Amino acid sequence: MNVIQAVKMYITKMTEESGPGMKVILMDKDTTSIVSMVFSQSEILQKEVYLFERIDSQTKWDNLKHMKCIVFLRPTSENIALLSRELRCPKYGVYFIYFSNVVSKADIKTLAECDEQEAVREVQETFADYLAVDRHLFSFNIVGCLHGRNWNQQHLQRCSQGLLALLLSLKRRPVIRYEAGSEACSRLAERVRDLVRREAVLMDNNIPFNGDLPTPQLLILDRRDDPVTPLLTQWTYQAMVHELLTINNNRVSLADVPDVPKDFREVVLAPEQDEFYAKNLYSNFGEIGQTMKSLMDEFQKKAKSHQKVESIADMKNFVETYPLFKKMSGTVTKHVTVVGELSARVAGRSLLRVSELEQELVCQSDHAGHLQRLQALLGDETVRPSELWRLVALYALRYERHAGNALGALVQALKARGEAAPPVLALEYGGAHARQSDLFGLQDAAKITKRLFKGLSGVENIYTQHTPLLKDTLEDLIKGKLRENLYPAVGGDYLSSGKRPQDIIVFIVGGATYEESLCVHQINQAYPGVRVVLGGTTIHNSASYLEEIRHAMQGVHRTHTRHIRNI
Template identity: 85%
Template sequence: MNVVQAVKLYITKMTEESGPGMKVILMDKETTSIVSMVFSQSEILQKEVYLFERIDSHSKWDNMKHMKCIVFIRPTPENISLLLRELRYPKYGVYFIYFSNVISKADIKTLAECDEQETVREVQEVFADYLAVDRHLFSFNIVGCLQGRSWNAQHLQRCAQGLLALLLSVKRRAVVRYEAASEPCARLAERVRDLLRREAVLIDNNIPFNGEIPTPQLLIVDRRDDPVTPLLSQWTYQAMVHELLTINNNRVSLAHVPEVPKDMKEVVLSSEQDEFYAKNLYSNFGEIGQTMKSLMDEFQKKAKSQQKVESIADMKNFVETYPLFKKMSGTVTKHVTVVGELSACVSRHNLLEVSELEQEISCQSDHSKHLQRLKNLLANEAVRQHDAAKLVALYALRYEKHASNALPSLIEALKTRGAPEHLLKSVVNLLEYGGAHARQSDLFGLQDAVKITKRLFKGLNGVENIYTQHTPLLKDTLEDLIKGKLRENLYPTLGGEDGPYGRRPQDIIVFIVGGATYEEALCVHQINQAYPGVRVVLGGTAIHNSTSFFEEVKSAMQGVHRTHTRHIRNV
């Protein structure tokens, strides 16, 4: 179940079916992102696509009849009307139209009636309707999917359609399980189940049925069950870049870095296009430093050998190896710049100290010690306001029910150090969003005997690294599912009539309403390695760092009356 490969196959099919000749690809905002996540511009150029156009732009080109037009858009009402406008006054010679999801017969009929000049050669549905972030990770790039405890209707529809496309693209018939205590999970599960029933013929035609293997499961869970994971500082390369610099559709802005080279103001970090990144996404920060040194040494060795251009043979050799040399030079410069900026952030903002306390609060219970260390860090001016607010939010979640809870005084301390209003609100909103009342799980292992024992053993054995003690709740949930221990009353099944869903599943798609994180992607990667024969794919409404997670919470809590945090005044 490789989601990058699934999307790539569809896009390759689109570029090949139109035959040889110069092509333009006409996309909408979302499909532009879908394509750019899996193909670089140079790779697309190799497929004779010379022009990229947006269907919602009023392009200056008048008449391009010599070019074939590949249309790749989502089947939304807005896009259909823009496509109708295009077909009434066609700029290009012929059109090959691909919708990223199911399109209604009525819309097809309208398009046919509009194609008076008979320029349309092909209309097809391809199911590339999600952002393939990594082989086992996908997203819909929606921050703020809920309004209070309910879905934003548009986002609900988008996620349901996207999940249908995902199942069709990886050719899996799945039963749907969801978190029983979460209203948003139940709504999405029902909507997906309804779409699967409505498109039963399409599924039968596209996905072979195999009664021999356990039915794949689509498990829908709620971010509010684990509000801790998105708040933690990260120490693996990919997650750290996202937390400190932000990865947006595989792109990272370095424009703020002093004296950054002009061509490095925005860099692409894609495991499909960058071998070094693919090998090191899950390496921790210490390992990255060592690996960077080896890369530099190798590059310098190659650079020295390139300098000896004395004969015709040397020149020929240089010309042949130059593109690879140049590519390596670009890779080295890019990663040295990124790692250099990460390193500067860590020392500038005392992130080792901040992270150590974050990990301790999330993994251990020691109120007086944590409170004292937290007060010391709040008094340290080198600690960023954002990190200070994260620490207070973690304290609020861990010690919500503690008899000596000091949250009001910690919020006062944030005010005193000049934290902006939105961060103060974030702490209170987070407790309202993901406090004990909102969670189905025993997040901190306070009641569950198994979890208490697990934590005790972990404490006795020590951990490999004080900065990576925490494991996301998702790990326990997935391991229970793989072992057939996930309780049906807590995670009921919809549409179980499809087959032997009671068996231990081999294929699992887990979707987090409210957004996933790169720490959870690492956890899924580790599970895929630890359980041979099991394939897990993770998706979320978004891929969060702590900043976008605060945005998620703010959006969900807008206009909601506080019922569990009324005791915190003046916020």
């Protein structure tokens, strides 16, 4: 279950089926992102694709009848209308049309009627209708999918269609389970089930019978059940880059970094295209520094060997290794720039102190101590208001029902520091009323014992004590212990076959995080034979998560936090 491989297969198929010759690829905004996530521009050029065009652009080209056009679009009504216009006056010689998902017969008929010059050679459905972020991670890049507890209907349609495409591309027909306490999860599960039933013939043709193997499971979860994970400072390379610099479709902007080389104002960080990045995605910040030093030493050694180019043999050797040398030079410069900026931001924003208190707030219970330290940080001018917002939000979630709760005073202190976003939003969004899990282990005896033993044995790193709720949920599912009353199957599908699932797709309504991606990576390694893929409406850092919360709570009356004064 490799989502990058699945998407790559479809795009490779498109470029090969059109045969040899110069090609243009015509895409929409979404499919442009889908392609760029798995192929670099140089890789696409190797497939004789020399021009990239958007279906919604107004670019006027001269006669390009000598070029073949590969059309790769989402089958939306807007794209059908734009493609119909293109086919009435075709700019290119022939068209090979590929939709990223199921397309209706009525839309095919519309296109056929517009193709008066018979330029279309092929119309096919592919199922590359999601962003493949990593081998086990996918996203739809949707922030703000809910209003209150209800779906934005357009986003519900996008997610259900995208999940159908994912199942078809991975060739899995799962039992669909969802979080019972979440109306949003229930709605999405029903919508996906209806699409699977509607496309039963397509599913039968694409997905082989699995015989005696355990039935795959699609588990739909709600971000509100773990509102804590996206609020935490991250300390592994990939997650740190997203938190402090923001990763957008594998691209990171460094334009505001002082003295950054011109070629590195925007860098690509893609595990499939960058060996160093792939090897160090999950390395913690301390390890990255050491690894960077090794990379620098190796580069300097190779650079010295090229300093003396005296003979023809030396020149020949240099020319032959130059592309590799140039690539390594670019890799070194890129990662030195990124890591240097991460280091500067960690120091400049007092993130070590902030992170230590964050971790203790979510992993330990010490109201008086936590409140005292939080008040001290609120008075520290070196700590940014956005970091303080996260700390107060974590305090609100942890001590929601504590007798000595001082949230009102903390919010007033936060306002005095100039932070406009009220942390009470996080409590209204993901407080105890919104969760079906015992997030802080306050009632569950087994969790209390587990937490106690974790405390006694000590934690190797005070900045990484926290483990996402997803880890416990997945381990329960793998061991056959995930309670059916809390995570039922949609439509009452039969679950108790006695076979533990091997193929698991998890989708988080409200967004996943890179910390949860690391958790899935670790589970895939720890349980041989088990394959887990994680997806979310988006991949959050704390800034996008605040936007998610604001969108969900916009115009929604405070019903669960009215009792908290001074807010």
